[in-house]
C-alpha cells in the first residue's frame with residue numbers, strides 16, 4: 001500500500017508548523033510560556049503547531065481521521081486564558097495564509113477544536129496520526145534543537161514519518177557542531193515504509209536520500225543523548241559508552257532531532273534511558289523511529305547492534 005498522499009499532506013503540515021514555531025521563537029514573550037499540570041512547559045507555539053497540523057491534515061485528506069497528539073485545550077478554556085487563545089489564533093491564521101497556502105480565517109473556537117481533534121486514543125486497528133507539535137519544548141525555549149514530529153500508524157505499525165527540525169544544521173554535526181554561526185539550519189526528514197529516508201531543507205529545495213552511519217567500530221562511533229539529564233540518565237549512558245569503547249564525548253541534543261541526525265549518519269548510536277517510573281509517550285518516538293529505520297536502512301542498524 002502506498003501512502004504518497006498522506007506523506008505529501010504530512011510534509012506540508014509539518015513545514016507550515018515549523019514556520020509558526022520559528023516566528024514564535026524569534027520573539028518569545030514571557031506570557032507565551034505556561035506550565036502544565038505535570039510541571040513541564042508548554043508554549044503558544046506547541047498549541048499553534050498542533051492546531052495547524054490538525055487543520056492541514058483535515059484540509060488535505062478530506063476524510064475522517066484519528067489524531068493522537070500531545071496537547072489539549074483544557075487549560076486554554078479556563079478563565080483568564082482568552083488573551084493567549086487569541087494570540088494562538090492569530091499565529092495559526094498568519095502561518096496558514098502568509099504564503100498563500102490557504103485562504104481562511106479560523107475563529108478562536110475553530111482553533112480550540114482543531115487542538116482537541118488530537119484526543120484520539122489510537123490503537124492497533126486502522127489508521128492513526130501521531131503528533132508531537134513541538135518535541136523538545138525545553139530546547140525550543142533555550143533557542144536550541146526542537147522538532148515537529150508527525151507519523152502515521154496503520155494496523156499498529158508506523159508507516160510514514162516526518163520530522164521538521166528548524167534549528168538543525170543542513171550539514172553534518174560532525175563538521176561544525178550544533179552552534180556554528182556559519183551553519184545554515186532547517187531540515188525536513190521524511191520516510192515512508194519501504195522507501196528509505198530523505199532530507200530536504202525546510203525552505204523547500206530538493207530532497208536527498210540519507211543513510212545511517214556505516215561505522216562498525218564503537219571506538220570510531222559517537223552517540224546522541226538527551227540534553228536534559230532529567231530525561232535520560234547521563235551516568236548510565238556514559239557507563240555504556242565506556243563499556244562499548246566509545247571514545248567521543250556524548251552529543252547532547254533535545255528532541256527527535258537526535259533521530260534526524262542519526263538517520264543521516266552524523267553519529268552512530270542513540271542512547272536515551274528515562275529515570276525509573278517515567279512512562280514513554282508514542283509521539284516522542286513514532287516519527288523518529290521510522291526516519292531512522294526507514295526499511296532499507298534497517299539491516300545496517302541491526303548489523304551494527306549485533307556487533308556491539
Ligand SMILES: Nc1ncnc2c1ncn2[C@@H]1O[C@H](COP(=O)(O)O)[C@@H](OP(=O)(O)O)[C@H]1O
Nearest residue numbers: 134135136137138226230231254255274278284
Ligand atoms: N522526566 C522525563 N523523563 C523522560 N522524558 C521526559 C521527562 N519529562 C519530559 N520528557 C519527555 O522528553 C521529551 C523530550 O525528549 P528529549 O529528552 O529527547 O529531548 C519531551 O517532549 P516534549 O518537549 O514534547 O514535551 C517529554 O515528552
Ligand SMILES: [Mg+2]
Nearest residue numbers: 040041070137
Ligand atoms: Mg511537552
Ligand SMILES: [Mg+2]
Nearest residue numbers: 132135136284
Ligand atoms: Mg515530545
Ligand SMILES: [Mg+2]
Nearest residue numbers: 070132134135
Ligand atoms: Mg511536545
